[in-house]
Amino acid sequence: MREIWNVRPRAERNEKIEEALVTAQPLLPKNAPFTPEEIDALNSVVARTTPQQRAWLAGFFAGFEAAQAGGAAQPAAAPKPRQPLTVLYASESGNAEALALRTKKLAQKHGLDAKVIDFADADFATLSKAKNIIVYAATWGEGDPPSRAVDFYNALMSEEAPRLEGVRFAVLALGDTAYAQFCATGKAIDARLEALGATRAHDRVDLDLDYAKQAAEWTEKALGELAPAADAAGTATVVHVDFKGSGLVAEDDEPQFTVENPLTGEISALVNLNGSGSTRETWHVEIAAEARGFSYLPGDAIGVVPENDPKLALEVAEAVGLGSDGSVVQKLRERYDITTLSRPLVEAYAKLTRRTDAAKLAEQEAFTRFAADRQLVDLFETYAEKLSPEQLFGLLRPLPGRLYSVASSPKAHPGEAHLLIGAVRWESHGRKRGGVASTYFADRRKVGDAVRVYVKPNRHFRLPEDGNRPIIMIGAGTGVAPYRAFLEERVELEQKGKGWLVFGERNYTNDFLYQLEWQEHLASGSLTRIDVAFSRDQPEKIYVQQRLWEARDELLGWVEEGAHIYVCGDEKGMARDVDVMLSRILAESARGDDEAGRAKLKELAKAGRYQRDVY
């Protein structure tokens, strides 16, 4: 809560209190034994409490005093039995995880006693012990579960899965309509739980990248369905508070700035790191972003709220006959996703325009063929129709933010966040095309310009607690970004652990991203070893996994010493092959087959010693 408290101006706070009085909320009297500020503060919270919350507070203080007086916590009134709730999440970049954590708190309101469990840590017992289950599941790859979730996901789908009669559940699926297998993971889990005999307490929703609002609404409803009937009435009772439990620990680490509420920073540096003549274009971006509550750690991602190419915005508007409407063009540029061509969108367009040919296009393989290298503008131009602004906007989804692994340590660059952004460009059907966010920086921003950012924490890509642990950092292209942050952080903290960077790109001379900085780290000892794989310097292609294989003995040695292994960058292009190679190498040591290697790698992952930040 603290952040919200910080940012809301006083005047507004008082309003809240007024409004509370009107709706006869319980407020502390002016003569309460607190300073006026404290009274304000307390009221601003109390004013919005539900009966359950007040009951809990009553119980809390009663129990607390009792606890101080020694002796076990004596409830001031008869405790009310609370329903257990299991909140499961399958998450890669943290969206589903954040929803799960928020739900844990909301559950309290509903008198539910929630446990939050990552798919990575779940097992059959988790399920069979559960009474009520809420699942937040994201989909990755091409319709795959998030990597950490794969094992339990497969188990759940397997024959061995236990029957779940009597278990009540609800599933929320996160996804991106840009992908063919929209929300595949959530859908499969939802169907599977039912197949195993559990009863669906609330219907699944499949949410696109702009999920926040609907997710909150859905969660409220789902909790309502799952909550014990009595609570719905909201009769004020005292709730037993268990001080041995985690009731006191606020695991509330929700970032305050979000894609809906970004912080406006200023670009202080913008450099294409590739030497002229390179076939690559990778921008090092430094953003001055100072504000309370804007804080990140190496391993986190920074979200960026981009703007579309004005030229494209105009073309889209023109395609539907709105080219002359300045405000439409502006909205298209600033607010809407005008590049992604999704099947749902084609369907909607066909329905709206009553075009049978467009309807045909919405069919699976027709759509796949068309959308492979086309975008929204191609749809509008090929199946041209005049639309009203309302119709147009009705078809579009909000412009999603883009994530970038932070490339700086806040300790080394206070008040700044550095990003490393690969420009996405291609040409198809006679049109030069570009990625929205990457070309936003490459073509449409300059030093001094404003840019809207937010922090996307990633608890699953972190330096070892123990600064003496060796780290092996594997990354290709922009995948080195977090390692720059890691090494800066270790230097600032004077941590002595060995570091090994394995970097891959196309050409040595022009694509050796951050070369001078790696050289400094090598000289100072903060980096112990570097291996490079430049794929296009010689006739045969050389990739990072080959370097790993060549250095397998040393690598196993480092793992023996307790090294943490990190992989960052392109999933299809690199991370997958590296994953395979790592298990192969670990198999060597286990003198076993690939299975043995896989198992060893999973062990490392469970122990947090194999972490991936892939996209």
Add this chain to the structure above:
Amino acid sequence: MTDKRSKNEFIKEASRQLRGTIAEGLADVSTGAISEDDSQLTKFHGTYLQDNRDVRGERSKKKLEKAYGFMIRVRLPAGVTTSKQWLQLDAIAGTYANGQLRLTTRQTFQFHGVIKTNMRRTMQAINAALLDTRAACGDVNRNVLAVANPYLSKVHAAAHELAVTISAHLLPRTGAYHEVWLDGEKVIDSSGPAPKDEEPIYGQHYLPRKFKTVIAVPPSNDIDIYANDLAYIAIVENGTLAGWNVAIGGGMGMTHGDLDTFPRTADVIGFCTPEQAVDVAEKIVTVQRDWGNREDRKRARFKYTIEDRGLDNVVAEVNRRLGYDLQPPRPFKFESTGDPIGWIQGADKKWHLTLFIENGRIKDEPGWTLRSALREIAENHPGGFVVTANQNLIVTNVPAKGKAKIEAILKEHGIAIGTDLSGMRRNSMACVALPTCGLALAESERFLPELITALEDSLDRAGLRNDEIVIRMTGCPNGCARPYLAEIGLVGRNPGLYNLYLGAAFNGERMNKLYAEDVDKAGILRLLDPIFVRYAKERQQGEHFGDFAIRAGYVRPTTAPNAFHADLNPVKVQAAE
């Protein structure tokens, strides 16, 4: 008494016969460079660490080190290659270098822009072509030149053979080259002692400086004997090779503003029989090894040894070491330094096509695909090639009926043989200079062609388009294109500014003289235009431009080998716009 020897002497001494820590340096992938000391040593292995100076400005901003790349120079005695070797070198250029081949003023090939991580592969590929790069640079006897085209006559063949023999005889014998580049792994490790007896001729310290040897067959002076430390001049008596005149002490390099350094033309000191020739080379080299200046590299070339010790003393010492006296030199006559562009027929009735290659640069450009053309010729024609000391190329041993095919290939790739180019362009040379040469003060190879185009307007107006006028440009005073032996010499001083020299002999016997300092393009045109006009009007029968420049009083003649800086009165040029 402190050791005043130059830094390089210590590097050589500590190098365990040119091994140094090159192997370790190659293994460090964090940088494309090698250590400064090692980069002195790699020269002996025929390769230089360079960086692309065109992009220096942007690199640190992009958090990148300099754009390092190695220049690799092949050892190619007398410039002779087979067609197969050509194809192999062409492949290397495309695979590991910048896609270009560079013919040098010393009859060989250079590759540019080979990155460190590809160095071993590249050296091995060169080795696979039955070629090497040993002693192509460094303080040793360099690639030995011989009059272009051994196939022209028996004497030409003898010159070629002598070049090959001397080159082999004076090669460093150290195993370093093989260890470092070819079989990689087993470099004798830094701890171990240097194999003592590895270098019977050079010893631990090699020579004080580079040493250059050439073999000429008059009347052609295409290899510019007077610019070399050691030169052999074929003496033909009643149709057969009687032996060789020997000349020593030539060299071009100097430093702007340092009068103790100067280009010097070689002195002819005697005559030796064919059997004696190799021994003569060895003894002369050992005299320079023992007498040369090892304290000041700027004055370490053989030419300065001769100036400091006196020619007679040097010759006496050579005779002493030979155990006999060189015979008195015999008469000879040089006519020109240029190449006869176009077809000529050899004694064996085979045809040979000399192609004009502007500044020796072999590459492909839209509509003008020289590299592809030569590759196609190499694929279709087994007769081989010869690189000339004028940066040109001879397609050798073409049977009469094969000529058409070769001309067809050239045509189809947009390549002109060069016979119809202006006499000045046909006789032009420019050194590499920017962007690869670390010592360049001004453009050279990238500037001379357009300068000549501009000069050709003046020549046309004067009616001199077809007259042969030797023009050479370098980006600094080191003189890599032998500018001081050109009728018009241009030597870079600062970006866009050149010293203009006039009055060298057409046949390369006499050096030119400073005519104007620090002139830019416009200034050069302004100064030369009126001289062309007068030359066209007032020249005597067969009088060459260099001789005329002296007779007309533009410059004084350089009368003695060491008189380059004497009798100067350069014209004052108002700083050109």
